[in-house]
Amino acid sequence: xxxxxxxxxxxxxxxxxxxxxxxxxxxxxxxxxxxxxxxxxxxxxxxxxxxxxxxxxxxxxxxxxxxxxxxxxxxxxxxxxxxxxxxxxxxxxxxxxxxxxxxxxxxxxxxxxxxxxxxxxxxxxxxxxxxxxxxxxxxxxxxxxxxxxxxxxxxxxxxxxxxxxxxxxxxxxxxxxxxxxxxxxxxxxxxxxxxxxxxxxxxxxxxxxxxxxxxxxxxxxxxxxxxxxxxxxxxxxxxxxxxxxxxxxxxxxxxxxxxxxxxxxxxxxxxxxxxxxxxxxxxxxxxxxxxxxxxxxxxxxxxxxxxxxxxxxxxxxxxxxxxxxxxxxxxxxx
Ligand code: TXA
Ligand code: MG
Numbered sequence: 001x002x003x004x005x006x007x008x009x010x011x012x013x014x015x016x017x018x019x020x021x022x023x024x025x026x027x028x029x030x031x032x033x034x035x036x037x038x039x040x041x042x043x044x045x046x047x048x049x050x051x052x053x054x055x056x057x058x059x060x061x062x063x064x065x066x067x068x069x070x071x072x073x074x075x076x077x078x079x080x081x082x083x084x085x086x087x088x089x090x091x092x093x094x095x096x097x098x099x100x101x102x103x104x105x106x107x108x109x110x111x112x113x114x115x116x117x118x119x120x121x122x123x124x125x126x127x128x129x130x131x132x133x134x135x136x137x138x139x140x141x142x143x144x145x146x147x148x149x150x151x152x153x154x155x156x157x158x159x160x161x162x163x164x165x166x167x168x169x170x171x172x173x174x175x176x177x178x179x180x181x182x183x184x185x186x187x188x189x190x191x192x193x194x195x196x197x198x199x200x201x202x203x204x205x206x207x208x209x210x211x212x213x214x215x216x217x218x219x220x221x222x223x224x225x226x227x228x229x230x231x232x233x234x235x236x237x238x239x240x241x242x243x244x245x246x247x248x249x250x251x252x253x254x255x256x257x258x259x260x261x262x263x264x265x266x267x268x269x270x271x272x273x274x275x276x277x278x279x280x281x282x283x284x285x286x287x288x289x290x291x292x293x294x295x296x297x298x299x300x301x302x303x304x305x306x307x308x309x310x311x312x313x314x315x316x317x318x319x320x321x322x323x324x325x326x327x328x329x330x331x332x333x334x
Pocket of ligand 1: 029112178
């Protein structure tokens with residue numbers, strides 16, 4: 001059931017979390033499937049509902065920095081700076097975990113992913129949870145494992161069914177999941193690109209951001225697992241193919257005007273003399289990375305729902321601000 005986020009609905013959702021139930025949670029990035037991080041049995045329900053493998057850890061969402069010491073054993077100075085710069089907001093930090101806390105969320109890691117979301121409904125819910133003894137909320141994206149992340153309450157319901165209590169926070173502003181920085185290896189390591197770019201991270205913490213495949217020998221610490229970083233993820237049913245604008249024009253022309261069941265997300269609508277016909281469903285790709293990220297999962301979902309067999313996507317530029325969108329596209333196409 002989808003509830004508009006009145007005070008009563010927030011209180012009901014907080015109580016549901018307190019009682020070990022799951023809640024659909026709007027955030028500024030994507031919707032999450034939330035459970036009390038302090039209740040391992042409740043967190044186990046998330047893995048079942050998503051069909052998520054048991055060894056893929058979940059992010060714990062906190063109301064503010066005050067809750068960080070409850071979950072993290074230690075916070076390096078560069079991580080403090082990142083919290084100063086970007087919290088509340090779409091940034092997740094992987095930190096050494098306090099032993100014995102959020103065990104189910106950590107899924108076997110001795111680290112914990114922490115994020116303080118900025119969405120007003122997420123903030124209201126996290127605040128309402130504190131007096132009930134719910135000090136953190138574990139929430140992966142509220143989609144079935146491997147599928148496209150939800151950016152509206154209706155998406156969540158279509159993924160997880162009508163019984164789940166979902167707070168309706170509107171369409172997500174950012175549209176792709178948080179940037180994840182591993183802070184357990186001595187230097188900041190980018191595990192998942194997002195709206196906050198590696199350049200912004202470097203400026204805020206005054207250090208170079210390393211790539212996740214940086215050899216262990218350089219960092220000294222082994223790399224953690226991250227399911228959102230699997231090669232194939234965020235996949236719609238339709239086959240996604242990434243192409244340049246000129247490839248799209250050429251291939252459309254080769255297929256001819258009677259092409260059917262094709263979805264196309266590109267900056268410019270191809271002309272009919274370039275093979276564009278009625279059987280091609282075109283959606284305009286925004287020219288800014290922010291807007292394209294905002295639209296991305298909704299476009300994939302919408303074209304999928306219309307039953308296209310392929311979605312052709314114009315590959316955006318290889319620049320830092322597009323890294324998050326390119327990453328999701330590459331994995332949707334893998
Ligand atoms: O924007 C977001 O981060 C959204 C919203 C709901 O907050 N959440 C999200 O969760 O994207 P999920 O589970 O779909 O992705 C979480 C990612 C996964 O790739 C997971 O493996 C990684 O974070 N992760 C969580 N804890 C970790 C840890 N201790 N070590 C390494 N990776 C971790
Ligand atoms: Mg996910």
